[in-house]
Amino acid sequence: MIRPLQSGQRCEVWIASVTGESQLVYTTDDVLLEAPNWTLDGSSLVLNGDGKLRTLDVSSAELAEVPLSGVPDLNNDHVLAPDGTGILLSANDGHIYRALLDGGPAKRITDDYGAFHFLHGVSPDGSQLAYVGIEAGDFTQPGRLMTIASDGGATAAVDVGAGHCDGPEYSPDGKWLYLNTESFTSTPGHAQLARIQVDGGGFERLLESDTVDWFPHLSPDGQLATYIRFPSGTVGHPADLPVDVVLVPTVDWTTPLHTWPLFGGQGTLNVNSWSPDSTRFAYVAYPLDGYDTQPHTTKD
Template sequence: MARGLLPGQRCRLLLVDVGSGETAIVFASDRILLEAPNWSPDGRWLVVNGDGLLWRLPVAGGALEPIAMGGVPEINNDHVIAPDGRSVLVSARDGHLYDVPFEGGEGRRITRSHPEGRGYKNYLHGVSPDGETLSVIVGSRPTATSTPDEWRTNVALVSRSTGETALLTDDDHPDDGAEFSPDGDWVWFSTERFTTAPGHAQLARIRPDGTDLVRESHTDTVDWFPHPSPDGARLLSLSYPAGTLGHPENREVVLRIRELTPGSDDTSTTRDLLALFGGQGTSNVPGWSPDSRRVAIADYPLA
C-alpha cells in the first residue's frame, strides 16, 4: 500500500542549488505524498511517484500530470528516466521492473519470472549511459525453505532488452541504492558490509564486472543513496544519525555533497548541504539537474 501523509504533515518538492544551498519549493501538498523525484534529461520535468502511480511536474511549477502506465501494477519509489528521455523505468510492487513511455501508454515488463517461494523483488536505482543496462537491488531468500528473516539484498545488473540478471554481489551483507557513474565505469551503492554495528550503511562502488569493490565513506552516520552528478564532479547522499536501522521515513536527515576530486578522501571533500525532515522518499533515486547545478528532493515537514 502506498504511503500517506500524517495528520498535519505536508509533502514538498524542493530544488536545491548545490553550490549556494539556496532552496526553491516547486510543489507542496497536504493531500498527496510524493516521493523520489527524477529530473528529466531535457531539464523540463520532475517525475515522482505517489498513491502507487507515476506523475510528472513542470520544473517551472504547475500542476501534477499523471503518466499512464497501462498493464503496470502499483509502483514503489524506485524509478529512473532513460537517458534518451523517452521512457520511465519503474519498480512495481509485484517485484518486477517495467518500461513505461514518458508520455504515457502501455508498459512493458522487463524482468523475467523468478523461482517460486523465494520472495524475489527488484528495486531499480539506475541506468547505464547507453540506456541498455539497469542497476538494481535484488531481494530474495536464499532458498525456498529459508525463513522470511533470511531475506537478502544484493547489487545486480539487468538487461533492459532481455531481462537477464547478473549479480555483482551475492552474500548476506545488506546492499541498496545501486547507481551507475555517468561514464558507466562504476556502480555506486550503500552497504552494511564494512562495519559490525547493526544497520550502519556506508557508501561503496564496484565495477560493472563485479571487481574492485571500494569503500567510499568512513563516517559515524548511516549513509544512503549515493547519486553521482551528470558531470561526474560531485556525489549527493543522504545521512541518518548513528544507530538508525534501514532508511525509515519521517526522520531528521542531512543531504551531503562530496566533491569527487581525483585522489581526495571523503572526510576532506564532504559537506552538509541541507538538513530536513524526511528520509524514505527524499532522495531514493537520481534527482540531479542535467547541468549538475541543482538537485530535486522531497521533504515532509510536520505542522
Template sequence: MTFAFPRRGRTLAAGQRSELTVIDLQGNKEVLLTVNAAIEAPNWSPDGKWLVFNAGGCIYRMPTDASAGPEQIDAGRLIDLNNDHVISPDGSTIYVSSDDGHIYAVPFSGGAPRRVSNEHSTPFHYYLHGISPDGRTLSYVAVEKKGPERRVNVFTIPSAGGPDLQLTHMSVPNDGPEYSPDGRWIYFNSELAASQPGHAQIFRMHSGDGSGLEQLTFDACVNWFPHVSPDGQHVVFLSYPAGTIGHPADKEVKLRLMTPDGDDQRELVSFFGGQGTINVNSWAPDSARLAYVAYPLST
C-alpha cells in the same frame, strides 16, 4: 497547490506535508510543490523540463519551472508503483519498479508497460535504481529468499530484457546501485562495514563485474543512496543520524556532498525526511541543482 492523489500506499501524519524542493550547490532552495500527501523520489528529465515522482502507486510529472501542476503518466495496468524509478538517457522511457516485484518500461508520454524483469523459481523481488549512460543496462537490488536465508544484493539486467547478472555476493544488505556518468562504476550503499545491522556506508565497484570494491564513507552516520552528478564532479547522498536502522521515513536527515572518490565531504542541507526523499537520482542535467522531498510536520 491543491492536487488529489490516489489514496494508496504511504500516508502522512496529521498535519504533515510533502515539499518537492530544488536546491543548488550553494544551498539556495526553492519549494516547487507542497501537498498534503506522500510524494516521493524525484527524477529530473534529461531535457531539463520535467520532474518525475511517484505518489499513491502512480507516476507523475510536473514542469521544473512549476508553471503547471502534476500530471499523471499513464502506466496502463500498473497502479502499485514504488519509489524506485529512472528515466532513459534519451528521455523516451521511464523504468519503474512495481510492488509485484518486477521492473517495467513505460513510455514517458504514457502507454502500455513492458515487463523487463524475469520470473524466478524462488522469491526474487526487483528494486530498480540505475541505468547505464548508454541506456542499455539497468542496475537494481534483488531481495532473494532461499529457504530461511534472505539476501539483498546488486544485479544488472539489459533494459531490453535478458539475463540477470549478479555483481555482489554478500550476506549483508546492499541498496541504491547507480552508474557513474562514464559507466565505469556503480555506486551503492552497503552494510559490509557495519558494526551492527542496519548501519550502511557508501561504496563503489566496477560496473562490469563488481570488482575493485572501494568504501567511500567511514563516519558514524548511516549513509544511503549515492547519486553522481551528470558531469561526474559530485556525489550527493542521504545521511541519517548515528544509530538509525535502515532508511526509515520521518527522521532528521542531511543531504551531503562529496567528490566521486569520497573526498571533500560537506553538508548541503538538513531537514525532516528520509524514505522517499532522494531514493533515485534527481540531479538536474546542468549538475548545478538537484531535487528532493522534505516531509515537515506542523509546528
C-alpha cells in the same frame, strides 16, 4: 505498499543549487510524493505518489499523472532511460517495467521467479539495469546487487559482501556502480557508501562515518554527488526522521560542500535527482506540524 501522509504532515518538493541555496517548488497535504528524477530537457521532475507516476513542471508547479497501463501500483524506484523518452519502473509486485514517459502501456522486464527487484540504475548506453534483488520477497534477508539487460533475460550477481546493499547506480562513464552497503561493519543497519567496478573489481568504501549513509547519486558531469545521511543507529532507510541531504565533490567524499537538514528519509532522495546541467538537484521533505523543518544549508 502505498505510504500516505500522516495527520498534520505535508509533502514539500525542493530544488537545491550546488552553491547552497534551496527553493520550495511544490507543497501539498493531499498526496505523498517521493523520489524525484529530472527530465532530460530540464523542464520537469518525475515522482511517484499514491502508486502512480507523476510529472511536476518546474516553472508552473503543475502536477500531472502519467497515464500508464499494464503496470501495478508503483514504488519509489524509477529511473529515466538515457534517451529521455523512456522510464524504467519498479512496481509493488516486485518487478521492473519499461514505459514511455508520455504514458501508454508498460512492459514487464523481469521474469516471474519469486524474487523482488528494486531498480536503481541504468547504464549510460541504456543496455543494462542495476537493481537490488531479494529472494522470494524475504525481507529478513539482505538485498543483493544484481544486473540485467534492459530488455530482460538472465540476471547476474555482483559480489559486494554479505551485508545488505541498496541504491546501485551507474557512474556517468559507465565504469562503476555506486551504492550503500552494510558489508564494512558488523553493526546492524550501519550502511556506508561504496563503489565497485561493473566487472566486479575494485570494491571500495568512499568514506567512513558514524552516520548511516544511503543512496549516492553522481551529477551528470561526474564532479559532484549527493547522498542522504540518517542518524547513527538507524536500521534501513525509514520515513519521518531528521536527516541531512549532503553534497560532496567526488574527488573527496569526506568533505561535504553543503548540507541540507530536513525531516524526511524514505522518499527524500531514493533515486538520482540531478538536473541535466549538474547545477541543481531535487529532494522531498515531509514536515509535521510543530517541527521546524525549514530547510537551510550549512557549509560543513
